[in-house]
Amino acid sequence: MNTKEILKAINIEKIRADFPILQREVNGKPLVYFDNGATTQKPKQVIDAVAHYYEQMNSNVHRGVHYLSQISTDAFEVTRRKLQAFIHAEHEHEVIITKGTTESINMVATCYGRKFIGEGDEIIVSAMEHHSNIVPWQMLCDEKGCVLKVIPMNDRGELDLDVYKSLFSSKTKIATFTYVSNALGTINPVKEMIDIAHEHQVPVLLDAAQAVQHMAVDVQALDVDFLVFSGHKMYGPTGVGVLYGKEALLNAMPPYQGGGDMIKEVSFEKTTYNELPFKFEAGTPNIEAGICLGEAIDYLNELGLEQIKAYEDELLAYATAELSQVEGVRFIGTAAQKSSVISFVVDGTHPYDIGVILDKLGIAVRTGHHCAQPVMERFGIPGTVRMSLAMYNTKAEVDTLVEGLKRALKMLL
Amino acid sequence: MQINEIQDELIEDFAFYQDWMEKYEYIIQLGKEVPLIEEQYKTEEYIIKGCQSKVWLFPELKDGKIYFTADSDAIITKGLVSLMVKVLSGQTPQDIAKADLYFIDQIGLKEHLSPTRANGLLSMVKQMKLYAIALQAAS
Numbered sequence: 001m002n003t004k005e006i007l008k009a010i011n012i013e014k015i016r017a018d019f020p021i022l023q024r025e026v027n028g029k030p031l032v033y034f035d036n037g038a039t040t041q042k043p044k045q046v047i048d049a050v051a052h053y054y055e056q057m058n059s060n061v062h063r064g065v066h067y068l069s070q071i072s073t074d075a076f077e078v079t080r081r082k083l084q085a086f087i088h089a090e091h092e093h094e095v096i097i098t099k100g101t102t103e104s105i106n107m108v109a110t111c112y113g114r115k116f117i118g119e120g121d122e123i124i125v126s127a128m129e130h131h132s133n134i135v136p137w138q139m140l141c142d143e144k145g146c147v148l149k150v151i152p153m154n155d156r157g158e159l160d161l162d163v164y165k166s167l168f169s170s171k172t173k174i175a176t177f178t179y180v181s182n183a184l185g186t187i188n189p190v191k192e193m194i195d196i197a198h199e200h201q202v203p204v205l206l207d208a209a210q211a212v213q214h215m216a217v218d219v220q221a222l223d224v225d226f227l228v229f230s231g232h233k234m235y236g237p238t239g240v241g242v243l244y245g246k247e248a249l250l251n252a253m254p255p256y257q258g259g260g261d262m263i264k265e266v267s268f269e270k271t272t273y274n275e276l277p278f279k280f281e282a283g284t285p286n287i288e289a290g291i292c293l294g295e296a297i298d299y300l301n302e303l304g305l306e307q308i309k310a311y312e313d314e315l316l317a318y319a320t321a322e323l324s325q326v327e328g329v330r331f332i333g334t335a336a337q338k339s340s341v342i343s344f345v346v347d348g349t350h351p352y353d354i355g356v357i358l359d360k361l362g363i364a365v366r367t368g369h370h371c372a373q374p375v376m377e378r379f380g381i382p383g384t385v386r387m388s389l390a391m392y393n394t395k396a397e398v399d400t401l402v403e404g405l406k407r408a409l410k411m412l413l
Numbered sequence: 414m415q416i417n418e419i420q421d422e423l424i425e426d427f428a429f430y431q432d433w434m435e436k437y438e439y440i441i442q443l444g445k446e447v448p449l450i451e452e453q454y455k456t457e458e459y460i461i462k463g464c465q466s467k468v469w470l471f472p473e474l475k476d477g478k479i480y481f482t483a484d485s486d487a488i489i490t491k492g493l494v495s496l497m498v499k500v501l502s503g504q505t506p507q508d509i510a511k512a513d514l515y516f517i518d519q520i521g522l523k524e525h526l527s528p529t530r531a532n533g534l535l536s537m538v539k540q541m542k543l544y545a546i547a548l549q550a551a552s
C-alpha cells in the first residue's frame with residue numbers, strides 16, 4: 001500500500017473507541033490528550049487484560065507446579081516471545097523484562113560498567129538525551145573515574161556526526177544515544193551511528209523509548225548491542241519495560257541484583273547464577289504488567305506500525321503547518337527527520353502559562369524541560385510547550401489545540 | 414488592614430468573576446501590579462526553589478513590618494505571587510508567621526497549592542513565613 005491508501009484505510013474513530021479515557025471530559029471540555037511522549041493511554045484490550053489477570057490467573061511466575069502458576073508463567077513468557085518478534089531479536093533470552101527504560105539503562109551502566117569500564121575510559125553520549133540516559137553514566141563516572149564525551153547538535157536539533165566520529169578513541173567503551181528525542185522529536189540516523197561505533201569495536205546502547213510505538217524497530221538489521229524501551233509509552237501498562245542485549249554481551253556481564261529467580265543454586269559458600277534471561281530478573285517481576293504488555297503489542301501489530309507511522313507523520317506535518325501560522329510560535333527542534341513531537345516557545349510567554357490555560361480548556365500538553373535540561377540549555381530557554389502525538393489523535397484535536405493556544409496568547413500577551 | 418480583612422476582600426473580588434477565564438485574566442492583571450523586586454536582588458539567593466517558572470522574592474523589615482517585592486518569569490505565577498504579596502506584605506512578622514491563608518481555597522485556587530504543582534505556590538508561602546520567623550528573631 002502507498003501512503004495515500006494507508007491513510008484511507010486507517011479508521012481513527014474505531015481506534016479512538018478502543019480507548020475509554022478519550023471519551024472523558026476535563027474541566028468541562030472533551031479531553032484532548034497531547035502528552036503521549038510522557039505516557040500513552042491504554043486500549044480496553046489492555047485494561048481488560050489487567051482485570052482478567054487478577055480474576056483468573058494471579059499467581060507467581062517461574063515457581064509453582066500448580067495450575068495457576070503455570071498459566072501465569074506461560075502468559076509471561078508469551079509476552080517475551082511477542083517482544084522478541086516485535087524487535088526481531090535472534091533469541092528469546094536476549095529479551096530481559098525490566099521495570100522500564102530507566103531501569104534498563106541503569107542495568108547496562110551498572111553491569112556492563114562494572115565489568116568493562118575503568119578509570120580514564122570514555123563513554124559517548126549525545127547532547128539530546130533524557131536524564132535517564134545521562135545520570136546513570138555520570139554515576140558510573142563518579143564511581144570508576146571514567147568520562148563522558150558528548151555529541152553536540154546543531155540549531156535544528158540534529159547531532160553532528162563529524163564530531164561524533166572524532167570522539168572515538170582507544171578508551172571509548174560504549175556509545176549511547178536516543179533513537180528519537182523526547183524533547184525535540186529528532187530521529188537520529190542510528191544505523192549509520194551504530195556502524196561508526198562498530199568500526200571502532202564499540203558497542204551501542206540505543207534508547208528506543210520514543211521510537212518503538214511510532215516505527216518498526218529491528219535490532220538485527222540495526223545490529224544494535226543494547227536496546228531499551230518502556231511498556232507505558234507503547235499503549236501498555238506502567239512498570240514494565242525491556243532491555244534487549246546481544247547474547248554474548250549479556251552473558252559476559254555480571255547480574256544486576258541478587259535475589260530469587262536469578263540463581264541456579266545458592267549456598268553460603270557459593271551461588272551460581274541462572275541463565276539468560278533470568279540472570280537479570282531477580283525477584284518477583286511486575287507479572288500483570290508483563291503479561292498485559294503482550295496485549296499492547298498485539299494491538300500495535302494489528303494496526304501495523306507502517307500504517308501508524310504514515311498516519312502520525314501526516315498528523316505531525318499538519319500540526320506543524322497549523323502551529324506555524326500562529327504568530328510568535330518558535331519551534332525548538334526542526335530536524336529534517338522528525339517523529340511525533342512538536343516543541344515550541346512563544347516569545348514573551350512562559351511555557352508554564354500556556355500549559356495552565358490549555359489545561360483549563362481540557363488540552364493536555366507538557367511544559368518544562370522534559371527531563372532534558374541540557375537540551376534546554378543548548379537552546380537557551382527555560383523549557384518548551386511540547387505536544388506529542390499518538391495514533392489516536394486527530395486533525396480536529398490539532399485544531400482545538402491551535403484555537404486554545406490563540407486564546408491563551410490573547411490572555412497572556 | 415489586617416491579613417484576614419485583605420483575604421475577605423479578595424474573596425469578594427473573585428466572587429465577582431464567573432468563569433475561569435475571567436479569573437485568570439484578573440490574576441494576570443494582578444501580576445502587573447506586583448511591587449517589583451530590584452534587579453540586583455534577582456539572584457540565586459532570592460529564588461524560590463521548586464518552581465517550573467522562576468520566582469524571586471525579597472523581604473524587607475521596616476518599622477516592625479515586612480514588605481515583600483517579587484517577580485516571576487511566568488505571567489500566571491507572577492499573578493499568584495502578587496496575590497500572596499497583597500495579603501502578607503506590610504504585616505508584622507508575628508502575623509505573617511501564624512497567618513491562615515484560607516482565601517486560596519475559597520477563590521478556587523487550591524489546585525495551585527498542592528506540593529506537586531509546578532508553580533511552587535506552596536514553597537512561596539513557606540518561604541514568606543520563614544522570612545517572617547527569621548526577621549522576627551532578628552528584630
Ligand SMILES: Cc1ncc(COP(=O)(O)O)c(C=O)c1O
Pocket residue numbers: 037038100101102103130132133178180181182207209210230371
Ligand atoms: C527518550 C526517553 N528515554 C528514557 C525515558 C525514561 O523512561 P521511563 O520513565 O519509562 O523509565 C523517557 C521517558 O520520558 C524518554 O522519553
